[in-house]
Amino acid sequence: MRVIVVGAGVIGLSCAVRLAESGYDVAVFARDLPLETTSAVSAAIWYPFQSAGDRVAGWARTTYREFAELAESEPSVRLRHGKEYLLEPTPNPVWADVLTDLERVGSPPPGFRDGWSFTTPVVEMPLYLRYLVKRLEAAGGTLNRAAFSALPNTAPIVVNCTGLGARLTAQDPTVTPVRGQVFTVEQFGLTEWLMADNGPEELCYVVPRSNDVVVGGTSQPGDWNLAVDDKTAGSILDRATALVPQLRKAKIIKHRVGLRPARPSVRCESVRTGDRQVIHCYGHGGSGMTLSWGCADEVLALVQSA
Numbered sequence: 642m643r644v645i646v647v648g649a650g651v652i653g654l655s656c657a658v659r660l661a662e663s664g665y666d667v668a669v670f671a672r673d674l675p676l677e678t679t680s681a682v683s684a685a686i687w688y689p690f691q692s693a694g695d696r697v698a699g700w701a702r703t704t705y706r707e708f709a710e711l712a713e714s715e716p717s718v719r720l721r722h723g724k725e726y727l728l729e730p731t732p733n734p735v736w737a738d739v740l741t742d743l744e745r746v747g748s749p750p751p752g753f754r755d756g757w758s759f760t761t762p763v764v765e766m767p768l769y770l771r772y773l774v775k776r777l778e779a780a781g782g783t784l785n786r787a788a789f790s791a792l793p794n795t796a797p798i799v800v801n802c803t804g805l806g807a808r809l810t811a812q813d814p815t816v817t818p819v820r821g822q823v824f825t826v827e828q829f830g831l832t833e834w835l836m837a838d839n840g841p842e843e844l845c846y847v848v849p850r851s852n853d854v855v856v857g858g859t860s861q862p863g864d865w866n867l868a869v870d871d872k873t874a875g876s877i878l879d880r881a882t883a884l885v886p887q888l889r890k891a892k893i894i895k896h897r898v899g900l901r902p903a904r905p906s907v908r909c910e911s912v913r914t915g916d917r918q919v920i921h922c923y924g925h926g927g928s929g930m931t932l933s934w935g936c937a938d939e940v941l942a943l944v945q946s947a
């Protein structure tokens with residue numbers, strides 16, 4: 642059976658791979674190709690952030706396990722140990738049960754009152770998105786550029802993975818942007834990630850990859866500005882350097898901005914529209930990579946029961 646997937650970010654491609662590898666004839670269409678999406682800007686560390694709904698923890702656990710397995714064979718996925726510092730004493734989150742080595746940090750740095758360390762998947766998005774496209778094509782699926790003002794009706798099942806674009810494709814005004822600015826620096830031998838809780842709009846994370854390190858960030862709700870702001874970049878560097886002093890000498894490679902598709906809760910559901918079935922899967926906020934395989938499994942189940 643033919644299935645059209647609209648959207649080629651991490652959600653659209655993960656759903657498309659699951660469907661194609663389960664025998665469906667999958668065609669992906671997207672306005673922006675994978676390396677042009679928000680997903681390509683993502684840090685992308687497994688950590689449920691700015692995504693709500695009672696199914697989030699389950700999707701996150703499934704995704705963690707899938708990435709842990711992928712890390713054994715796919716170079717763009719690695720399990721990395723790291724630390725998060727917290728402003729206040731904080732109980733373990735509900736999803737912490739999937740982590741096998743979660744430990745409290747004994748003495749967090751000045752300004753922080755708690756912290757934990759654990760091992761989690763880190764995904765090099767530009768490489769990983771290419772890997773997903775290869776997997777899709779190996780399973781007979783296709784990827785083409787197309788921008789829609791309404792979802793296509795040329796297949797009996799359409800999967801809507803348009804992220805922020807769902808404001809148009811699903812006429813859903815509850816999906817809103819949360820702006821994130823980051824930059825990459827040349828690798829300087831960093832192997833562990835670091836995150837610090839800095840209050841609502843100013844994030845701090847330093848995430849090593851094979852050839853560079855992602856330094857972030859911001860969380861600016863309702864801000865559509867895709868231009869890099871130099872002042873913001875300066876304050877990101879100051880925050881990060883306070884925790885990782887080697888960053889002061891690191892060479893900056895590139896600045897990026899992405900708009901997280903936030904929604905009061907992630908939408909993953911099947912809706913009958915005329916003579917076709919539309920499966921919506923969007924609104925993953927700051928957790929698209931973190932929830933990707935869990936949501937792809939659910940989309941497969943929804944397609945199978947459609």
Ligand SMILES: Cc1cc2nc3c(=O)[nH]c(=O)nc-3n(C[C@H](O)[C@H](O)[C@H](O)COP(=O)(O)OP(=O)(O)OC[C@H]3O[C@@H](n4cnc5c(N)ncnc54)[C@H](O)[C@@H]3O)c2cc1C
Nearest residue numbers: 648649650652672673680686789804806821899929930931
């Ligand atoms: C700075 C930053 C850091 C982040 N860090 C992390 C992290 O560490 N971990 C994590 O899990 N997540 C992280 N995220 C969040 C993550 O990037 C998003 O949740 C994820 O990219 C959402 O994926 P998506 O596939 O739904 O959307 P997108 O990647 O935005 O893809 C949407 C797709 O739909 C297409 N589309 C939209 N409208 C139309 C239309 N009308 N017609 C055709 N195609 C259309 C687009 O062209 C695109 O191909 C981060 C985000 C940012 C910005």
